[in-house]
Amino acid sequence: xxxxxxxxxxxxxxxxxxxPQSGTKGLTVNLLTVKALLCESALRVVQExxxxxxxxxxxxxxxxxxxxxxxxxxxLRVPVWQKQSAGARxxxxxxxxxxxxxxRELAAARRCDASLRVREHIAAGRCACEVRNPRGxxxxxxxxxxxxxxxxESASVLPK
Numbered sequence: 535x536x537x538x539x540x541x542x543x544x545x546x547x548x549x550x551x552x553x554p555q556s557g558t559k560g561l562t563v564n565l566l567t568v569k570a571l572l573c574e575s576a577l578r579v580v581q582e583x584x585x586x587x588x589x590x591x592x593x594x595x596x597x598x599x600x601x602x603x604x605x606x607x608x609x610l611r612v613p614v615w616q617k618q619s620a621g622a623r624x625x626x627x628x629x630x631x632x633x634x635x636x637x638r639e640l641a642a643a644r645r646c647d648a649s650l651r652v653r654e655h656i657a658a659g660r661c662a663c664e665v666r667n668p669r670g671x672x673x674x675x676x677x678x679x680x681x682x683x684x685x686x687e688s689a690s691v692l693p694k
Contacts, residue, residue: 558593563584568580576605584600591616629652631677633684649677
């Protein structure tokens, strides 16, 4: 399997379909991702798709299709970081990078190398974001944004 983070043809293309609950534009998600992350009871009713991902943090819908099928946060095996409050969310599902560990690393070492670690894993071909990440896409940009946000929030708290 080719690395999702190393190939531009793996990035889901934006579509015009909107979440039936929030109206948010959804991004297409591979059916393999949906099947890999749904709990057993939800798998019993999954259709062939295509499915889209709703990133609206106020909406409980995670996946939806054009036929009106929806799967909510409770239907997934993993928490969806976009649907959770900031603080301890899992950002990188392949390598376990989460906000709490990033903040602890920053407090202890005055820097956070989460982005560097994820880049090294990607370069080594270990990433499986297309299956493990509920969005079905590379998380590196999300990790970089989380590190930047945590560093900015910590700047006023950390002693100089």
